Amino acid sequence: MAVTSEPEDITGLLRAVTDGEPGAIEALMPSVYDDLRAIAVQRRRQWSGDDTLGPTALVHEAYVRLIERTGARWYDRKHFFAVASKAMRQLLLNYAERKLADKRGGDTPHDVDADPADSMDVERADTIITIDRLLRQLHAHDPQKADIVEARFFGGLENEEIAETLGISSRTVQRQWQRARTWMHATMQGLEL
Amino acid sequence: MSPAERYARLDAALDELLDLPADERADRASAIFADEPGLLASAMVLLRAAEDDGPLDSPGMLPDTPEPADPWLGIELGPYRVEDVIGEGGMGRVYRGRRIDGEFDSEVAIKRIRAEVVPEALLQRFASERSILAAIEHPGIARLLDAGSWQGVPYLVMEYVRGSSLLEHLDENTLEPSDRLELLARLSDAVEHAHGRLIVHRDLKPSNIRVRDNGHPVLLDFGIAKLLSSPGADELTKTGDRAFTPRWSAPEQREGGFVGPAADVYALGLVAERILLGTRPPQARLTPQTGTGDLHFVLKRAMADAPEERYPSASALAADFRALAGGLPVAAREGRIYRAWSFARAHAVAVSLAGLSLALLIAYTITLTLQQQALERERDRAKQEATRARRSSDFLEGMLLRGVRGSDVGEEVTVAAVLKRAEATLDTDDVANLDLLLLSARAQSALGEHDAAAELAASAWTLAARELQPGDSRGLEALHVQSLAEERATRHDDALATATRLVREATLHHGLMSAWTGRGLIAQADALDRNAPQDATPRYAIGLALVLLHEGPLSDDAAVALIGLGFAQWESKSAGAWLIERGIEVLVRLHGEQHLRVADALQKLAHQQTDHDTRVATLERALAIEVAVAGPTHPWVANSLNDLALMLETHDAPRSVELLRQALSIVELHEPQGSPRRAMAAANLGAVLLSEGQLEEASEVLETAWDQLDPPERSCITVGFHLGRVRAARGQHDAAREVLESALESTRSHTVPPDRVKRIEVELAALPTG
Numbered sequence: 001m002a003v004t005s006e007p008e009d010i011t012g013l014l015r016a017v018t019d020g021e022p023g024a025i026e027a028l029m030p031s032v033y034d035d036l037r038a039i040a041v042q043r044r045r046q047w048s049g050d051d052t053l054g055p056t057a058l059v060h061e062a063y064v065r066l067i068e069r070t071g072a073r074w075y076d077r078k079h080f081f082a083v084a085s086k087a088m089r090q091l092l093l094n095y096a097e098r099k100l101a102d103k104r105g106g107d108t109p110h111d112v113d114a115d116p117a118d119s120m121d122v123e124r125a126d127t128i129i130t131i132d133r134l135l136r137q138l139h140a141h142d143p144q145k146a147d148i149v150e151a152r153f154f155g156g157l158e159n160e161e162i163a164e165t166l167g168i169s170s171r172t173v174q175r176q177w178q179r180a181r182t183w184m185h186a187t188m189q190g191l192e193l
Numbered sequence: 194m195s196p197a198e199r200y201a202r203l204d205a206a207l208d209e210l211l212d213l214p215a216d217e218r219a220d221r222a223s224a225i226f227a228d229e230p231g232l233l234a235s236a237m238v239l240l241r242a243a244e245d246d247g248p249l250d251s252p253g254m255l256p257d258t259p260e261p262a263d264p265w266l267g268i269e270l271g272p273y274r275v276e277d278v279i280g281e282g283g284m285g286r287v288y289r290g291r292r293i294d295g296e297f298d299s300e301v302a303i304k305r306i307r308a309e310v311v312p313e314a315l316l317q318r319f320a321s322e323r324s325i326l327a328a329i330e331h332p333g334i335a336r337l338l339d340a341g342s343w344q345g346v347p348y349l350v351m352e353y354v355r356g357s358s359l360l361e362h363l364d365e366n367t368l369e370p371s372d373r374l375e376l377l378a379r380l381s382d383a384v385e386h387a388h389g390r391l392i393v394h395r396d397l398k399p400s401n402i403r404v405r406d407n408g409h410p411v412l413l414d415f416g417i418a419k420l421l422s423s424p425g426a427d428e429l430t431k432t433g434d435r436a437f438t439p440r441w442s443a444p445e446q447r448e449g450g451f452v453g454p455a456a457d458v459y460a461l462g463l464v465a466e467r468i469l470l471g472t473r474p475p476q477a478r479l480t481p482q483t484g485t486g487d488l489h490f491v492l493k494r495a496m497a498d499a500p501e502e503r504y505p506s507a508s509a510l511a512a513d514f515r516a517l518a519g520g521l522p523v524a525a526r527e528g529r530i531y532r533a534w535s536f537a538r539a540h541a542v543a544v545s546l547a548g549l550s551l552a553l554l555i556a557y558t559i560t561l562t563l564q565q566q567a568l569e570r571e572r573d574r575a576k577q578e579a580t581r582a583r584r585s586s587d588f589l590e591g592m593l594l595r596g597v598r599g600s601d602v603g604e605e606v607t608v609a610a611v612l613k614r615a616e617a618t619l620d621t622d623d624v625a626n627l628d629l630l631l632l633s634a635r636a637q638s639a640l641g642e643h644d645a646a647a648e649l650a651a652s653a654w655t656l657a658a659r660e661l662q663p664g665d666s667r668g669l670e671a672l673h674v675q676s677l678a679e680e681r682a683t684r685h686d687d688a689l690a691t692a693t694r695l696v697r698e699a700t701l702h703h704g705l706m707s708a709w710t711g712r713g714l715i716a717q718a719d720a721l722d723r724n725a726p727q728d729a730t731p732r733y734a735i736g737l738a739l740v741l742l743h744e745g746p747l748s749d750d751a752a753v754a755l756i757g758l759g760f761a762q763w764e765s766k767s768a769g770a771w772l773i774e775r776g777i778e779v780l781v782r783l784h785g786e787q788h789l790r791v792a793d794a795l796q797k798l799a800h801q802q803t804d805h806d807t808r809v810a811t812l813e814r815a816l817a818i819e820v821a822v823a824g825p826t827h828p829w830v831a832n833s834l835n836d837l838a839l840m841l842e843t844h845d846a847p848r849s850v851e852l853l854r855q856a857l858s859i860v861e862l863h864e865p866q867g868s869p870r871r872a873m874a875a876a877n878l879g880a881v882l883l884s885e886g887q888l889e890e891a892s893e894v895l896e897t898a899w900d901q902l903d904p905p906e907r908s909c910i911t912v913g914f915h916l917g918r919v920r921a922a923r924g925q926h927d928a929a930r931e932v933l934e935s936a937l938e939s940t941r942s943h944t945v946p947p948d949r950v951k952r953i954e955v956e957l958a959a960l961p962t963g
Contacts, residue, residue, distance in 0.1 A: 193196070
C-alpha cells in the first residue's frame with residue numbers, strides 16, 4: 001500500500017505537477033493510486049451483475065474524489081489524467097500479477113476482501129502484463145506513442161482528453177494511436193521492436 | 194541497421210500505408226522495401242496487425258463478480274493461522290487465530306486494522322511502541338503477542354480471552370454488589386499495573402473488557418489507542434488524538450488536553466457506574482446517592498472534571514472499591530492527607546529503590562498536597578508556556594534574519610555562524626530580548642557550545658533578576674539552562690552553584706514543592722553525581738517526585754531524574770539498572786529510539802548491568818543509535834566503539850580489534866597528530882593486537898603514535914608502555930628499553946597511579962641485560 005498523503009501535501013504536489021516540476025507526477029502517484037484502488041474495491045462491493053469496472057469511470061471518480069478531499073482549485077484536469085493513467089496502469093498490473101500468482105498456486109496475500117483481482121480472468125491478466133512489458137519497449141523508441149497507449153488503454157481516456165493531457169492535437173493523437181496499437185499488436189504476435 | 198533506425202523506417206512507412214485504402218497497402222509496402230526483404234516482412238506483420246482487432250481495442254478491464262470470501266481466512270501470519278471472524282470493531286475486523294508452529298497450541302485474537310486507522314507510514318512507530326506494550330504482563334490485561342502487516346494492512350495478535358464480554362457477564366449472572374465491586378477493583382489493579390509502566394489505556398469501555406470463566410476481568414487493547422493516535426499530534430502535549438470513544442472518555446480527552454493516567458481513572462468511574470448502577474453515559478450522570486452514599490462520593494471523585502481532583506491513581510480507586518465492598522470508610526470522603534498517602538504509595542517503588550525512607554517522602558508529599566495553590570500557579574505557568582511556544586518560531590525567524598543579514602551573498606551560512614552573528618547584535622540590557630537570549634542559549638547548548646550557552650543564560654538571568662518580578666519563570670528557566678550548560682561544559686562547581694540558586698529562588702517564590710524546585714534539585718544532583726553520589730541520590734528522588742507530580746511520568750525532567758537516580762544508585766546495581774530502563778522508556782516514548790539522549794542513557798545503563806552479554810547488547814544498541822543519528826564517523830561513535838571493544842576484549846578479541854581499528858580511523862579524521870585522544874585510540878588498539886599476537890600491526894600502530902608524541906606528554910606513558918612491550922616481544926630489546934625509560938621518565942611529570950609506574954618498571958626489569 002502506498003503512503004496516504006495529507007491533503008496539504010497533495011495540494012502542494014498538484015501545484016508542482018501543474019508547474020511541471022520534475023518528479024512531481026511520481027510523488028503524487030501513490031495518493032491517486034490509493035484512491036483508484038479504494039474506488040475499485042468499493043465498486044466491487046456495491047455492484048452486482050455483469051457491469052464492467054472500466055478505467056474511465058474509475059479515473060473520473062478518482063478525480064472528483066481528489067478535488068473533494070483537498071479542496072484544491074485544480075482546474076487543470078490534464079495533469080491529473082497523466083498521473084491517473086500511470087496510477088491505473090500500476091493498479092491493473094498489480095491485480096494481474098496477483099491473479100497469475102494465485103493461478104500458480106502461490107500463497108499470495110490479498111490486501112482487501114473485495115479484491116478486484118478476483119474478477120480478472122487469467123487470460124486478461126496475462127494480456128495486461130504483456131502489454132505493460134511491450135509498452136516499456138515501445139517507450140524506449142517512441143515515448144509519445146507509449147504515453148498515448150497508456151492514457152487510452154490504462155487511463156480509459158478519450159482522444160480529446162489525451163490531446164489535452166499531452167498538449168498535442170486530437171488529430172495527431174488519432175494518427176499516432178493507430179500506429180501505436182498496430183505496433184503493439186504486431187509485437188504481441190512476435191514482431192521484434 | 195540499429196533497432197532505432199529500423200523502428201523509424203517502419204513507423205514512417207506505416208504512417209503512409211495507413212492512409213491508403215486497405216487493399217492497396219501491401220503493394221505499396223513492397224515498393225517501399227523492394228530491396229530490403231527483412232523490413233518488408235516486418236511491414237507485412239504490421240499491416241496484418243493494423244487490420245485485426247486486438248486486446249488494446251477494449252479498455253474495459255475488470256468485470257464484476259459476487260464478493261469473494263474474506264481473503265484473510267486461512268492465511269498464516271508468522272506462527273499464527275487466521276481461523277474465523279469473531280467480531281467487527283471500530284478499528285477493524287477481529288479474527289480468532291491459532292498458533293500453529295507446534296510450540297504450544299493456543300488461541301489468539303488477531304485484529305486487522307483498517308488502513309484508514311493506521312497508514313503504513315506509522316507501522317515503524319507501531320513497532321517501537323509495541324515492544325513496550327508487549328512487556329506488560331498481568332492477569333488482568335490481555336497480552337499483545339505480536340504485530341505486523343500483511344500486504345500493507347497492519348494487524349495485532351493478542352491473547353485470546355476465553356469467557357464472555359463484560360456486558361454478557363453482567364446479564365447472564367446474578368452478581369452481588371460485593372462481586373461487582375471486586376470486579377471493579379481487579380480492573381483498577383490491572384490499570385494501575387500498566388500505569389506503573391507508563392502506559393495509559395485511553396479507551397477504557399465495557400466492550401474492551403472481557404470476563405474469564407473464573408469471573409476475573411481482563412482488559413483488552415491496552416495502549417492501542419495511543420498506538421493509533423494521530424501521527425501529526427504533538428508528542429509532548431498529547432493532544433489531537435482521535436482513537437478513543439467520546440462517550441466513554443474523560444473531559445480533557447474530548448477537549449484535546451493532556452491525556453494521562455487520570456483519564457483512565459475517569460473511564461473506570463464510567464465503567465463502575467455502568468456495572469453498579471446500570472447507567473450508560475451520557476445518560477443520568479450519577480444517580481442520587483444509594484445506600485450509605487459512599488458510592489456517590491467514590492464515583493464523584495473518580496469522575497471529577499479536573500484531573501487533579503480525581504483519585505491520584507487507579508490503585509487508590511481500587512482501594513475504595515474494596516472499602517465499599519467491606520463497608521469500610523472510603524478515602525473519597527477524607528481530606529488531603531489521605532490523598533498524599535495514596536500518592537506516596539503510588540510512587541513508592543521508585544522512591545524506596547532510591548534508598549530514601551518512605552516516611553520522609555510521605556512527609557514531603559503531605560506538604561505537597563497541601564500546596565494546592567502552588568499547583569494552580571503551575572498550571573497557569575503551563576498555559577503561558579504554551580503561548581510562548583507558539584511565539585518561539587517567530588523568535589527563531591527573527592534571530593535567523595538578524596544573523597543572515599550580516600552574511601555576504603553566496604557565503605555558506607551555518608546555523609552556528611548565524612547564531613553567533615545574531616547574538617553579537619543582541620542588546621543584553623534590553624528586557625525585550627530576554628526570550629531571544631534564552632532561545633539562543635538553548636540553541637548553543639544543542640550545538641554543543643556549552644560555555645557560550647551558559648554565558649547567554651547568565652545574561653538572561655541577570656536581566657530577569659533586574660527587570661522582572663521576583664520568581665518570574667523566565668528567570669528560573671535561565672538559571673536552569675545555565676546550570677545544565679555548565680554541567681555539560683564539565684564545570685561541575687559552577688553548575689552546582691547555579692542549581693542551588695535555582696532551588697533557592699524557586700522555593701522562595703513558588704514554594705518548596707514547586708516543579709521549579711524539582712528541576713533545581715535534579716540539576717543539583719546532576720552536578721553532584723560524579724563526586725558525591727550520596728548527596729545526589731536524595732535530590733534526584735525528591736526532584737523526581739516533584740516533576741512526576743507536576744508533569745506526570747512522561748516528561749524530560751522525569752527521564753533525567755530517573756536516569757540520574759539509577760546511575761548514582763550505589764546500593765544496588767540492579768535497582769539502578771531498573772530506574773535507568775524506566776528513564777529510557779520515557780525518553781523513547783517522548784523522542785523515539787533514534788535520539789542521542791537515549792544513546793547516552795544506554796551507556797549509563799551498561800555501567801549498571803552486571804551480565805556481560807546484556808551489557809554488550811546495551812552498548813551495541815547505543816552504538817547503533819549514534820551511527821544512525823550522528824553518522825558513522827562522528828567522534829561520539831569512536832568513543833562507543835572503544836567502550837564496546839574493551840568490553841569484548843576477553844570474549845571476542847577479533848571483533849574487539851576490528852572495532853578499535855574503526856575507532857582509531859574515526860579519531861584520525863577529527864584529531865590532529867599527537868593529540869591525546871588519538872594516542873589513546875592507538876594505545877588501545879596496539880594493546881589488544883599485542884595480546885592477540887599480531888605484532889606486525891601492533892608495532893605499526895604504536896610506532897606511528899609514538900613518533901607523533903613529545904615526551905614527557907601524558908600520552909607517552911601509555912603509548913610508551915605498550916610500545917615497549919611490543920618491541921620486547923619482537924626481540925628489539927634496546928629499543929624497548931629506550932621507549933620504556935622514556936615512558937617512566939614521563940610519569941614523573943604527571944600524577945600517575947603507582948601501579949602504572951610499577952608495571953613499566955616490571956617490563957624494564959624483564960628485559961635481558963647486555
